[in-house]
Amino acid sequence: MTTFESESLDAEPQAGLLPPSLGRQAFQGLERSCDDGIRTAPPLPGIERMEAWFHGNAFELHRHDTYAVGVTLDGVQSFRYRGASRASLPGQILVLHPDELHDGGAGTEEGLHYRILYLEPSLLMRGLGDGAVSLPFLRQPVFSDPALREDILGLLGPLDRGLEQLAADDLLARLAQGLARHAGQPLKPLGSLAWRQVDRVRDYLEAHALEAVRSEELEEIAGLDRYALSRHFRAAFATSPHRFLLMRRLGQARALIAAGEPLAEVAAATGFADQSHLTRHFKKAYGVTPGRWAGLVETGRRPGAAAA
Template identity: 90%
Template sequence: MTTFESESSSGASPAIGRQAYQGLERSCGDSIRTAPPLPGIERMEAWFQGNAFELHRHDTYAVGVTLEGVQSFHYRGVARASLPGQVMVLHPDELHDGGAGTEAGLHYRILYLEPSLLMRGLGEGAVSLPFVRQPVFSDPALREDILGLLGPLDRGLEQLAADDLIARLAQGLARHAGQPLKPIGSLAWRQVDRVRDYLEAHALHAVRSQDLEEIAGLDRYALSRHFRAAFATSPHRFLVMRRLGRARALIAAGEPLAEVAVATGFADQSHLTRHFKKAYGMTPGRWAGLVETGRRPDSAAA
């Protein structure tokens, strides 16, 4: 996930466009990039000069982050502007337009979410969808959750990661809407312990949300909330860390990085590298070099 520079007094980061999603080629002129679909979710990245969309409405939530430029739009009868690093939330069936607010152009990423997903993410007892009156605001934690759902756009998002992020996004929107968050109640220790043991034993296999629902007897969003409360991380992150632990062992044994990636359930070496660096603060190649250096005294003694 992208790490942004410290925020300005307005809450937006002026350098966010340079930091966000390094390695993706920036398009020239007006263009749109879409991601592989997820159930109930559309993901999009766009670059625009001038006006982009005429007044329109859709039946989904639109939740996005401005990366570069100024995003200018009319919403609920008022002219609005979103700066780099700020979050935008547009509600279903609300009329709005959009485009670049300056000659420098506009770059942003956005989610289109079916309302039922957010309702499920709020859990049992939710009686209404969150209505965020201010469509533009600064919230670094919520921004990171949104960008987690948005990227990388060149491949699908793992289901376990999407489920956890939707639960967190629903809670974040409810917070900004001023809705009381539903208390988690008694922690389901027996259920989350079973899930943890299953993830430990099946770390190198594809794990589906349906599998964990059957093991826990909880729906995926309730499971995400209980698991995070018990272990301070999500089921997906727990699974990734178990895979990374196996990867470190294989790297220490001298296995090639490309083969390590495949053997530990990552899509490719770049996928492994991204998660490895996020977890350990260095690339797998750097780790391999340090492990090799650490073996030399023993080898010489032998």
């Protein structure tokens, strides 16, 4: 579909701290191994994504030149960082600043399951916008924030596929803003809303909903970089360019389903990778599967259905 192949990025929002079974609930269908192991995702520019299962001490003291931003899924994630012992519980976020010495491993005999991304600082600065004067430094490396966790899990979605470019851009902008907020770093005001630019982008997305839309195209149309565009578009329309495009595709899919088209053909015609990909997004948007929707439409067409 786009530069980064599409997969679901819209993690279901959760309230408060998630239970110890987060790993099994949030990523249904993943085969979890009892052995220690690591899985990596297809690379994105400036981002590495990884999933890990460990027992005991996993990593000795080390440092790297990227941000480490992760979510603990199962178990207790224990590590030493800036002279103190830390622990992250299921559902909590951990953020390690570049070039800070740390280790890591499971804090209990039950083991540890987590997902983490490594983010180049330059990419984070771009996400913060022109007003950023320094990289966010979080004094508390472990914290709870359901909304930010949702964004992080979006970037850490199914690792067997890439991420759709428009969604990745929006999530990175939101991640940058979230880290700055937790660092106590003042955020730059949006300033005058770029209505003319975002209207042009909205019209373009409407007209090209079934095509592969790249961030570079939208930057050229708007005259804004992709992260500024994401902020202005969300302020104007309460959604991201990626979500707007996705909903246009789903609207067309719904019309084709109502016309009796086979679901596999509907998925292909509306830009989804396959029928299961369409089903995941359709259910999140409308609360029912495409098959259930087709059945409801068919029932509504029967004589006397309205009276019943």
